[in-house]
Amino acid sequence: MTLSSTLICPYSTSQINCKECVKVEKQWNIKRVIEDLTQAKCQHLTKSEICWLRLLIYGLSPEEIAQKLSLANSHIKSALSTSIYRYVESLTGRNLKKYSQVRLFLQEAEKYEKIEFELEIGKEIKLSDIDPELLMYTVKKLGIQFPVEFIVVKIHGNENNE
Incomplete structure (x- = not known):
């Protein structure tokens, strides 16, 4: 039985099956978290730091991370x-007292979690016909805060896709 390459953590030094990292990737804008923490650190995060960050965001404790990565608890x-x-404290301006606050403080920053929803358009429209003010009003009414990535997954109407 071979493991799917999508389940192998690209940031771990050992080839471990990491469903946690895959889930975090789907639910969080991890690229943005890493970019912002890189700025807080003033240099790129190491592969190990990225791996640990993903596992903390998933909710694993330092002990669980050490066990998963076959490392000593004291090292982790x-x-x-x-x-x-330290990077999360610098980024959020708050003092961490326990590991679970990493996820909490990043959640409270309200710019790292992905919001997924499906938008169905029931009639043919041209992007040039969209009123930007109406779009912004609708987005605000839905309670969506920017930056958020929008993906149109279904378009109904014109069969020619013009």
Whole structure:
């Protein structure tokens, strides 16, 4: 039995099956989190730091991360204390007291979680015909805060896709 390459963590030094990282990738704008933490750190995050960050966002404790990665608890705790925890504090302006606050503080920043919904358009429209004010009003009424990525998944109407 072979593992799907999409389940192998690209940031781990060992080839581990990492369903947690895949789930975080789907639910969070992890690229933006990494970019913002890179700015807070003033240099790129290491592959290990990215791996640990994803697992913390998923909700794993430092002990669970150490077990998953076959590392010593003391190593992970020390490394997180001098890296990810400090970067998140710098980014959010808040002091972390426990590992679970990494996810909480990033959630409260309201710009990292992906909001997925399906938009169905029931008639043919041209983008040039859309009133930008009406679009913004609708988005605000739905409670969507920017930046959010929109994806139109179904378009009904014109069969020629013009």
